[in-house]
Amino acid sequence: MSVLHDILLPLPVTEMLARGLLFAAFALHLLFVLMMLGTGILAFAYFTRAWWAGELGGAGAPTAASELRWDKRVLRTFLVHKSMAVVLGVGPLLLIQVVFSIPFFTALTIFAPLWLLIILFLIAASLSFDALGHKAHVHRHVHLAIGLFAIVVLLAIPGFFAAVLVSAENPDRWLSILRGRFAFDRPLLIHWSLRYLHVLGAAIVFASAFHYFFTAKNDSARRQSLVRWMLGGLLAQVAIGIGLFLSLLREPTFSGYVYLFVGGVLAAALIGLAAFHSGGVPMSPRFVVPGLVVLLVSMLLVRQGFQDRAFGALIPQVRQNAEEYQKKLDSYTEQAVKDYRGHIQIVYDNGTTIYARSCSFCHGTEGQGDGPDAHYLSVPPENLAAVRSTKAYLYLKISQGVPGSGMPYFSYFSPPKLDSLIAYLAQTWGVLAEPSPVTAPVSKADMEAAVQEYQRTCAQCHGRDGRSLTDVSKDLRPQPPDFTAFSLQPQWSFNVITNGYRGTAMPGYGSLPEGVRWGLVKVVQEKRMGGSAATRSDAGTDSQ
């Protein structure tokens, strides 16, 4: 039975360093993500409120046109938050894929469709908000439509990420998620939704604080509104946070409780401050900014503690499994590298190489259709040494293949390469030469019988003209050959007429007198030579 093992190549960085970098990079990334999300939410909320309050002009331009409309002023910073959030996200992505390869890749392959949708959603949300933040005004209905689209798409993204992270942190549920049509069971669903809401709440808190200090500046009405958002956000965070804590599937560590306590105290302090100052007294960034940063970090540390617990047993186990698997593979590595070295020295640019690599395992090194794999095939490979054909016909058969037989198509070789392959076949076995004359004695009577036999029996499939395109044969797979372009050396042709061609519709005619069969060889050969059977049959009598 197989075991789950880590990626086999060694870790390029010590685990401690990677974890530290991951934490720092993720905190930075998240900070901008929160401001991006919150800015989107606030801008949309302010737009609808302005509409509600009748502050939008008829079309959507502000009634006081002296300055940029408030929701657009909020949105102006979206570009920065978004750009930083995305670019800073690359670091944690890189780090988590290196240190927690198994849980992270497993979770995102489980939710691969959502994971891929994130890209499209990011582009759509980003362009829509960039459009709305533009100075130019669109009609308020259009603005509302774009805004609705943008906000829905934007807010879906953290939901997708949360789904991936929740499943990454619960390895014991992977199988049940996969078996349950990629749906979470109820405890996971509750945990996921609270976690998602916790992100949105944090986004409102951080974005309202940011716009309080950066966008509103000394506009006290705007500031009051933003403090109310912050207060509401913080209160919601406490409520959601308690629920989130209860929905956890694991016990926190002792340090987890410490961080929770620190976060709780800070949240309470900020709530108090916001409630106190919503009366109109401005807040000082000297406490609020560091307070929020420490709050974020302490909450992330709580999260980290849970994640470490979740991965605790798994990571050492998959690493050990990887070591054992690698040991097993070590005995094959030398051979594999040797094969590789050999393989990259092969250049498929000449007929000799192409024949040796792509043809000989069926047609054989001597071209007799007796390669090492020939015995598997129900339709035996052609004896190339006996083929006498034209370049155009061979080119067609090689590039298109022969349906119904094992002969594949080789159109992935360019025309010059196929030319060189045919040149190799011609040089080695004379496939483009004329067939040797029939030396076996054929009496005039046998020849006449052969001509009649051809018309009566063979022509049904091969046609009177030898092109093998009759009503009977045109749907045969493999298709019988076109005798005007393809023939075989007499002895081989005789064998086919006598014994048939295994795996095809061609039966054997061994019951016919030998002379007649040789006569048929001549009849067929003459189609290729462009002569008529009648004139050539005279030549047959002459030889007697």
Place this chain on the structure above:
Amino acid sequence: MEFPYFQFPWLGDGLVIGVNAVIHVFISHGVSIGLVSMVVLAEYVGWRRGEAGWDSFAKAAIKPTVIIITSLGAMTGVGIWFTTSAMVPSGIGSMLRVFFWPWFIEWVVFAMEVVVLVTYYFTWDAWSGPRKRRHVYLGGSYMVLAGLSALIITGILGFMLTSDGWPWDRSFWGAFFNPTFLPQLAWRLSEALVMGAAFVMIFLLFWHRDLALQREALRLYATILAGAAVPMAASGWWWFHVVPSSFKTHAVFAFQMMTGLRETPWFWAGHVVLVGLVALAVAAGWLRSGVMAKLLILPATFGVLVFAAEYEWVREFIRGPYLMPGYMYANTVLLSEHELFRQEGMLKHAYWYNRLAQTPSLEEEGAFLFAQNCGTCHTIGGRNDIRARFRGKPEDAIFVILGRTEQMIPFMPAFSGTDEERTKLARFITQLQRQAVHLEAPARYTRIPGQEQQ
């Protein structure tokens, strides 16, 4: 095998990864490096000559440029990670372990690039007059950072394809400074300038109203386009020259796979036409003919984009059967695993298959073997349909061909598994052709137990 399987339905994995990556190349090279350089140049010219027209053109051009970079460019860049990690997780996971530090440094450079670009954009008005010099220098420092990130990413990209050293000694520097490093870097930088010049000409011709400036700037940008096209062509040739011969023969396959380009004369004729269009657009710009330039610049830009996409297509294709040279096949089976699977079987070592398939049936075994061996490139019913590839082939022939793919088709990996497994896969494909099997979850190539209960 260590991750649940996912294949992008219908389009297949390679095309999705490729399309995302090519769009990213257009933007990361053409806009992030090229177009921004043209804007900085315009600002510089305006500043040196004290001409406000150049500056207002540069300022007008920077806004859409920044929006494109920070939305489409950044998202498709992250998209490369997203697409590869969802579709070839063990491939990207292994690559990361070799190239962690360059990627980490690249990330820091990226972040700095974004900070500088956003600052450059937002300080245009504030840093004017005596502070203009600082603003122009900021633009210049962005160009340095963008060039640096191109340098780092080129080291990583080159390795994936044509490393000679890494397979033997597993040394980082051998992997990074692989033979194609320098020519590829030269190609990317000159390509960026060509694309940037083409893009800025489009902006100049279709969005900018200042006709006097248009005439003057047209000649400058046409000259840059022509001047960068020469090293671009030369480095393209140089790059192709240093690619090992065994990979090089795959280059033509890249186009042979496209039905319309199978006939070589058409292929070259198309190139000549595109080069001609670019040359004509350059001439129109040089002659300051606004009307002619307007007519020609869009087809010429199309030509430039075709060349850029073509290069990436060839580059991706010629690595042939390997994702990591000497280590991993394109289907993420390790070369050493291939030997193991031949002796012990692939199914036995497939973690998720064994977890999910409770009562193995031919459908499940065949579908899994197909997914792991072929699914990176082939789909069922979509692009590069396996049924079309084996059309008209009896089961015995499919069995033989499956066993010889690596030998017969220069760019294909080998089938990894026992003969018994090869028989199962051949039978599965035969059944597919007869439409006798039906996959419940085509993107997963496994019947998810639980779905059966419906």
